[in-house]
Amino acid sequence: AQKITQTQPGMFVQEKEAVTLDCTYDTSDPSYGLFWYKQPSSGEMIFLIYQGSYDQQNATEGRYSLNFQKARKSANLVISASQLGDSAMYFCAMSLLLMDSNYQLIWGAGTKLIIKP
Amino acid sequence: NAGVTQTPKFRILKIGQSMTLQCAQDMNHNYMYWYRQDPGMGLKLIYYSVGAGITDKGEVPNGYNVSRSTTEDFPLRLELAAPSQTSVYFCASRDLGTGYNQPQHFGDGTRLSIL
Numbered sequence: 001a002q003k004i005t006q007t008q009p010g011m012f013v014q015e016k017e018a019v020t021l022d023c024t025y026d027t028s029d030p031s032y033g034l035f036w037y038k039q040p041s042s043g044e045m046i047f048l049i050y051q052g053s054y055d056q057q058n059a060t061e062g063r064y065s066l067n068f069q070k071a072r073k074s075a076n077l078v079i080s081a082s083q084l085g086d087s088a089m090y091f092c093a094m095s096l097l098l099m100d101s102n103y104q105l106i107w108g109a110g111t112k113l114i115i116k117p
Numbered sequence: 118n119a120g121v122t123q124t125p126k127f128r129i130l131k132i133g134q135s136m137t138l139q140c141a142q143d144m145n146h147n148y149m150y151w152y153r154q155d156p157g158m159g160l161k162l163i164y165y166s167v168g169a170g171i172t173d174k175g176e177v178p179n180g181y182n183v184s185r186s187t188t189e190d191f192p193l194r195l196e197l198a199a200p201s202q203t204s205v206y207f208c209a210s211r212d213l214g215t216g217y218n219q220p221q222h223f224g225d226g227t228r229l230s231i232l
Binding site: 004033035037042043044045046047050074091093095098102104105107108109110 | 140148150157158159160161162165167175176205207208218220221222223224225226228
């Protein structure tokens, strides 16, 4: 069965340091996508970055990069030069193809990141 | 840019009452979704729609109903509210694509408490 695992319930990181948030997944589908979302204390879900199962290179979006290791089934989010505004819950999600080009997102339990000044 | 708009933002219901959570998107997206997020958890899919007039159940549909009469609107109906439905509800939409590579765009959520 498809599953997303985030093993770090919470993390404290000093401002300006880099941080890696872990995500492992399990699927038997050859085509899938991996997404990271940020949820600040205000509650909205903000899309950060995407990695496709066939992508050869790791995705990057500004200070965010995704360390995709397909053989290990891991898709860790790396935030470089962390800022106080990065404090939030971070969710890893995987697409599960339903039908008619539609897909469901399966979500991990999230990691609460707190950046210390 | 409005994106996905959810109303209300907060609501308290009594057990057995009914209500409709509204969701509207202005991006002309065919695909729309309703999720619930329980405390300390990720999101779980309640219902989804691939276009006007077409809806289907997700993994936790019991106690909910949806309709999709237009591309823009995807309301979620709670009948006979129960304490187990206390949660934060998110509506999302996405554009067409090859299927698995399009991000979903979320509304700000509705915090619902059933007392």
